[in-house]
Amino acid sequence: MEKEKKFYERLEQKGVSRRSFMKYCTFLTASMGLSSSYVPRVTEVFAAPIQRPPVIWLNFAECTGCTEAFLRSSYPFPDDLILEILSVEYHETIMAAAGHQTEENLQEALKKYSGKFICVVEGAIATKYDGAYGKIRGRTFLEIAKDVCPKAAAVICLGTCSSYGGIQAAKPNPGGYKGVGDALGMKTVNIPGCPPNPVNLVGTVVNYLLFGRLPKIDDLGRPDFAYGKSVHDQCPRRSHFENEEFVTRFGSQEAAQGYCLYKMGCKGPETYNNCPVAKFNDGTSWPVEAGHPCLGCSEPDFWDKMTPFFEEM
Amino acid sequence: MGKKITIDPVTRIEGHLRIEVEVEGGKVKNAWSSGQMFRGIEMILQGRDPRDAPLFTQRSCGVCTYVHYLSSIRAVEAAVGVKIPDNARILRNLLHAAQYQHDHIVHFYHLHALDWVDIVSAVTKADPVKTAALADTVSNAPLGGASYYKQVQQRLKTFVDSGQLGPINNAYWGHPAYKLPPEANLMAASHYIEALRLQAKAARMHAIFGGKNPHLQSLVVGGITSVRDILTPDRIAEFQHIWKVTQDFVRNVYIPDILAVASFYKDWGGIGGTDNFLAWGDFPETEKEPDSNFMPGGVIMKRNLKGIKMPNQEKVAEDVTRAWYEDGTAKHPSKGETKPQHGDYSPEKGRYSWIKAPRYEEEACEVGPLARTLIAYAKGKKEIKETVDNVLKTLDIPADALFSTLGRTAARAIETLVVGNAMEGWINQLVGNIKKGDTKTCQSWKMPDKAMGYGLNDVPRGALGHWIEIENKKIKNYQYVVPSTWNLGPKCGKGKPGPVEEALIGTPIADPKRPLEVLRTVHSFDPCIACAVHVIDPDSNEVYKIRVT
Numbered sequence: 094m095e096k097e098k099k100f101y102e103r104l105e106q107k108g109v110s111r112r113s114f115m116k117y118c119t120f121l122t123a124s125m126g127l128s129s130s131y132v133p134r135v136t137e138v139f140a141a142p143i144q145r146p147p148v149i150w151l152n153f154a155e156c157t158g159c160t161e162a163f164l165r166s167s168y169p170f171p172d173d174l175i176l177e178i179l180s181v182e183y184h185e186t187i188m189a190a191a192g193h194q195t196e197e198n199l200q201e202a203l204k205k206y207s208g209k210f211i212c213v214v215e216g217a218i219a220t221k222y223d224g225a226y227g228k229i230r231g232r233t234f235l236e237i238a239k240d241v242c243p244k245a246a247a248v249i250c251l252g253t254c255s256s257y258g259g260i261q262a263a264k265p266n267p268g269g270y271k272g273v274g275d276a277l278g279m280k281t282v283n284i285p286g287c288p289p290n291p292v293n294l295v296g297t298v299v300n301y302l303l304f305g306r307l308p309k310i311d312d313l314g315r316p317d318f319a320y321g322k323s324v325h326d327q328c329p330r331r332s333h334f335e336n337e338e339f340v341t342r343f344g345s346q347e348a349a350q351g352y353c354l355y356k357m358g359c360k361g362p363e364t365y366n367n368c369p370v371a372k373f374n375d376g377t378s379w380p381v382e383a384g385h386p387c388l389g390c391s392e393p394d395f396w397d398k399m400t401p402f403f404e405e406m
Numbered sequence: 407m408g409k410k411i412t413i414d415p416v417t418r419i420e421g422h423l424r425i426e427v428e429v430e431g432g433k434v435k436n437a438w439s440s441g442q443m444f445r446g447i448e449m450i451l452q453g454r455d456p457r458d459a460p461l462f463t464q465r466s467c468g469v470c471t472y473v474h475y476l477s478s479i480r481a482v483e484a485a486v487g488v489k490i491p492d493n494a495r496i497l498r499n500l501l502h503a504a505q506y507q508h509d510h511i512v513h514f515y516h517l518h519a520l521d522w523v524d525i526v527s528a529v530t531k532a533d534p535v536k537t538a539a540l541a542d543t544v545s546n547a548p549l550g551g552a553s554y555y556k557q558v559q560q561r562l563k564t565f566v567d568s569g570q571l572g573p574i575n576n577a578y579w580g581h582p583a584y585k586l587p588p589e590a591n592l593m594a595a596s597h598y599i600e601a602l603r604l605q606a607k608a609a610r611m612h613a614i615f616g617g618k619n620p621h622l623q624s625l626v627v628g629g630i631t632s633v634r635d636i637l638t639p640d641r642i643a644e645f646q647h648i649w650k651v652t653q654d655f656v657r658n659v660y661i662p663d664i665l666a667v668a669s670f671y672k673d674w675g676g677i678g679g680t681d682n683f684l685a686w687g688d689f690p691e692t693e694k695e696p697d698s699n700f701m702p703g704g705v706i707m708k709r710n711l712k713g714i715k716m717p718n719q720e721k722v723a724e725d726v727t728r729a730w731y732e733d734g735t736a737k738h739p740s741k742g743e744t745k746p747q748h749g750d751y752s753p754e755k756g757r758y759s760w761i762k763a764p765r766y767e768e769e770a771c772e773v774g775p776l777a778r779t780l781i782a783y784a785k786g787k788k789e790i791k792e793t794v795d796n797v798l799k800t801l802d803i804p805a806d807a808l809f810s811t812l813g814r815t816a817a818r819a820i821e822t823l824v825v826g827n828a829m830e831g832w833i834n835q836l837v838g839n840i841k842k843g844d845t846k847t848c849q850s851w852k853m854p855d856k857a858m859g860y861g862l863n864d865v866p867r868g869a870l871g872h873w874i875e876i877e878n879k880k881i882k883n884y885q886y887v888v889p890s891t892w893n894l895g896p897k898c899g900k901g902k903p904g905p906v907e908e909a910l911i912g913t914p915i916a917d918p919k920r921p922l923e924v925l926r927t928v929h930s931f932d933p934c935i936a937c938a939v940h941v942i943d944p945d946s947n948e949v950y951k952i953r954v955t
Contacts, residue, residue: 145570154445156936157420158468158620165606165619172602176561180570185417189520189577191925192413198576226445229415229422260465261445268446288468288620343626344491344848349633373618374610383617383624384631388461396462401455403626 117168124371125296125308126318134303145177146302147210149202149241150184153234154227154261154270155216159252160186162288166295167375179298182210185229196230203244211298212245214238214255217262218276221269238277247307248273248281251294253390256283256314263396274314282307283314285366287390292371293319313393315365324361324387327369330354348384358403360389408435411921416928418517420469421935423894425906425928426753429915434924437903437910438753439894441761441935451884456482456853456876457627459884463872464621466888467937469512471620472505472612473865474872474886474937480861481872482627488851489693493636493844494629496836497615499689499700500645501622502865503829504611507652509866510775510822511608511660513932515601518815519594521926522667523586526579528595529562531588540589545662548654549600558596578922585670594667597659608652614645629848636836637845646833653826656819664819665800668812675803678811678909678927682707682769683777684717684892686871688864689825700828701821701864704781705766709809711784717766719862719871722887725763727899728756736765736899740858740873742885761938763895763904764887772905773868773892774931779817780808789824811909814930853879867932868892890938893931906931 118135122128127135152160164171175181181188182202183195190198202210216234219226224235242248250256255273262270274281284293297316300308308316325331333339333353340347341356353359364387368379381387389399408430416423424440451462460478467474476498483490490498534555541550566574578584586594609619615632616622624632635641668674687696687703696703696716704714723736737743751758763770771777782790797816798805807813839845853876860873868889875883895904903911906928913923 145568147570152422156465156468158465158471161468161471161620164602165609167606170603171606172599175573175602176565176599179572180568181572182570182575184573185415186420187516188417188573188575189525190575191415191417191577192921194576195415195417201575227422231414260447260450260462263450263462265449267449270445287465342848342850343631344629344633344846344850348631348848349637349845351634374613375606377610377613378617378635380617380623383615383635384633385617385623385626388623396450400458402461403455403457 121292121296121299124292124318124367125300126321131303135299145180147180147182147202147206148213149182149199149210149245150213150215151237151241152185153214153216153218153238153255154268155252155254155259157186157215158288159215160184162291163251163294165374166291169295182206193230199241203241207244209246210244211301212242212248213251214242214248214273214281215251217254217258217270217272219268220271220276226268235276238273242273242277242279247301248279249294249297250274250281250283250314252289253285253287253395256281256285257393259287260396262394281314282310282316284319285315285391285393287388289391290319290368290371290373293367319367319371320365320391322365322367324364324366324368327367328361328381329369330381343384351384354381354384354386356405357386358401358405359386360392360395360399360406361387363399363406364389364392366391409918411915411918411924413921413924416925416933418520418929419933419935420467421933421938423933423935425924427910427915427921427924429918432914432916434910434913434915437907438758439761439896439904439906440751440753440759441894441938445936448884448886451881454881456485456874456879456881459874459881460625460627463886467934468620470505470509470866470934470937472501472616472622473863473870474888475622475625476502477861477863477865477870477872477886479625479627480863481859481874483859484861485857485859485874485876486627486851486854487857488628488849490629491846491849492693493836493839493847495690495693496832496839497630497632497636497847498625499832500829500836501612501616502689503825503832504608504649506825506866507656507822508605508608508612510818511601511652511655512605514660514664514815514818515598517932518929519598520577521922521929522584522671523594523598524579524584524591525562525574525595527584527586527588528591529559529566532559532592533589534559534592537589537592541593544666546658547597547662548658549596555592555596558599559592562595578920581920581922582916583922586667587670590666590670594663597663600659601655604652604655607648611645611648611652614641626848628851631848633845633847636840636847642833642837649826649829649833653829656822656826661819661823664816665797668801668816671812672801672803672807674812674926675807675810677913678814678930679809680772680905680908681709682766682771683780684766684771684773684869685778685781686717686719686862686864686869689828701778701825702782702785702787703864704785705771706777706780706784707769711780714781714784719860721767722871723765723768724887725765725898727763728896729759729762730757731762739871739885739887740860740875742873759896761891761895763898764892765898768900770895770898770902770904770908771892773889774814775818775821775866776808776814777868778864779820789827790820793820793824811927811930818932855879865889867934867937888934888937890934894933894935894938906933
């Protein structure tokens with residue numbers, strides 16, 4: 094109780110009311126597909142970590158957009174995640190150490206937390222030519238992944254690149270790029286999207302902290318709570334589809350009226366993700382709301398299977 | 407031969423970068439900048455629908471997430487010959503300026519500040535009462551007071567006492583080159599945390615008219631799709647509100663912090679300079695480009711501000727003599743070819759990077775905030791001139807001190823202020839158009855069988871150009887020359903170093919095992935390596951070997 098009281102005091106000092114915190118936890122609990130009876134337990138995960146769960150974050154062939162997406166989390170805020178909820182042991186984009194000190198940090202964390210840390214991977218792994226197309230400290234991405242991933246309690250692939258290979262794996266896939274599961278032959282939890290919604294990463298991590306296990310996943314490794322339904326089925330423009338009210342030209346009257354983007358190439362019917370419900374950037378918007386067709390960016394091989402993007406499926 | 411120091415990976419940047427310096431007599435004598443990863447987006451683009459190019463090239467970088475999207479759209483638009491409506495021009499400027507605000511704040515606080523700010527000193531030595539007093543004298547920051555700084559310090563102390571040091575573990579804390587008093591360290595550390603939260607909010611500007619951030623999704627060839635968001639007054643008001651919160655932070659926290667920190671590091675006004683500068687210019691305020699660009703383009707050679715010229719994209723050529731590509735003459739990007747040839751890492755005389763070496767009239771040029779600020783200053787642009795003169799006066803340093811690491815970091819803040827301020831007028835223009843009944847955001851066009859085009863922009867990290875060739879309505883060739891290729895590129899056939907390499911020469915090194923000073927200059931360029939290297943060899947099966955030094 095005392096701890097909880099202190100936690101709310103601290104939140105309030107930071108300008109977060111107990112009410113808005115509970116609202117967030119309720120939202121998160123709902124996005125995770127849990128009943129409202131779990132709300133207090135979700136709150137607890139954020140309130141009183143005895144030891145913050147260690148995270149080793151690996152950046153391979155990527156654009157850092159998934160790290161950026163993680164930093165857009167706005168409940169918990171990124172500073173809460175970094176200072177109070179997680180222990181980010183290794184992350185090249187934010188860590189203060191550089192050069193050989195980074196390797197010391199990585200090895201120290203691997204030794205200290207072997208079998209206990211969450212490994213988040215961002216980016217694909219080059220497999221052609223012994224993985225020679227990307228290196229850090231002279232070691233290939235493939236060598237680093239082989240060293241780190243099997244020692245993790247769980248490997249979470251954040252983004253379509255680490256999940257399924259992503260853009261560099263698009264035809265002709267010159268470097269033989271693959272997702273982590275494929276490159277290492279191991280089971281990973283995949284949170285695809287280009288980039289994914291940070292809500293879905295936080296939901297997955299909370300599930301792990303809450304139950305000591307990862308959320309239920311589909312055969313593509315995606316948590317059901319986020320990727321269980323198609324974008325089309327959750328789309329607020331769905332009724333226009335049913336009524337055959339389509340946009341056929343950008344800049345048209347139909348576009349201004351918010352008609353269905355199916356004929357402009359929208360891939361919502363083939364794409365499984367919670368974008369229309371969770372929306373991005375603290376629920377601000379999502380591509381279809383901005384009048385642009387869905388690209389299908391959380392589906393495997395979408396750069397080949399979903400292109401040309403502006404042609405009807 | 408002096409002692410070699412290798413920093414691999416350079417952290418707190420986008421991408422995989424290796425920097426090597428040779429130190430003699432406590433100073434850097436020679437330097438090598440090496441890109442360590444390649445993906446191949448230009449090759450992947452060949453044969454695809456030109457309308458898809460902007461979405462592919464956008465994935466070069468999720469940090470500067472808007473910029474390739476914009477330049478690529480403009481390249482395709484130039485090729486197909488479509489003029490975008492006024493509202494699309496304004497919205498694109500607003501999204502681009504929001505990228506400046508976001509990028510520059512994140513760069514200073516989260517990627518660069520820890521080169522100047524000692525977190526351990528903030529936690530263990532700072533007095534919150536004195537910190538509050540210091541903050542009151544240097545800024546109008548909305549959060550402050552002794553209790554605020556006490557609480558931030560306690561928060562950091564709890565973090566450190568947990569023994570789980572995470573991102574601040576094993577850094578260069580206590581290094582003799584850290585010069586800030588403990589209270590300034592605590593003030594800056596507090597703002598690091600505030601900025602972490604602010605940037606998440608600032609990114610919502612992109613989500614409003616772009617659907618999401620990173621990787622906005624609302625530009626199309628011919629305009630922008632978020633027409634419903636401009637037809638909803640709430641949306642514009644929301645944008646305006648977040649713009650104001652962000653710009654208030656720039657005015658009341660970022661600028662004062664830059665001045666406060668810089669006042670302890672004036673010696674860095676004489677370290678890390680380069681000689682030549684290039685900007686294409688950006689933010690067209692009417693359909694007349696480049697004349698109406700709010701940030702003007704220009705070329706300055708040998709620091710001669712009076713000899714400033716207008717830039718011409720035909721004078722760009724990429725040299726590959728010292729990069730891992732097949733030999734060939736330096737070529738203009740529209741004729742560019744990419745034939746990688748893997749080899750050993752041979753910085754002394756051979757090849758040592760995947761980044762090509764772009765040259766303007768055979769000279770390496772620095773691009774980015776300092777280049778833009780100097781060019782605008784030389785052209786007498788009022789807003790820039792006033793702000794620059796103010797900064798020089800406040801710090802009591804001569805104009806020459808701009809050619810430095812300090813000048814580069816200050817210029818980034820200066821242009822954030824100036825470009826951010828301009829956004830208000832652009833929002834009003836948009837509202838004015840809508841009031842008049844002009845709500846057009848897209849122009850129709852037809853794909854030609856054959857065409858060529860290019861799009862030039864000046865994006866947060868510097869001059870960016872995309873070149874496209876269309877044949878049979880498909881992409882025949884695609885090349886882009888990005889800011890970090892200009893800044894982080896290797897030496898050329900004539901042995902002239904790239905800008906970062908040039909800037910590092912002469913840098914004092916106090917402790918070769920902890921080369922903090924090298925990081926300061928490298929970070930001041932805000933490197934983005936995934937952008938800089940985006941080419942790959944589809945045929946070769948040679949293995950790229952690296953000699954670990």
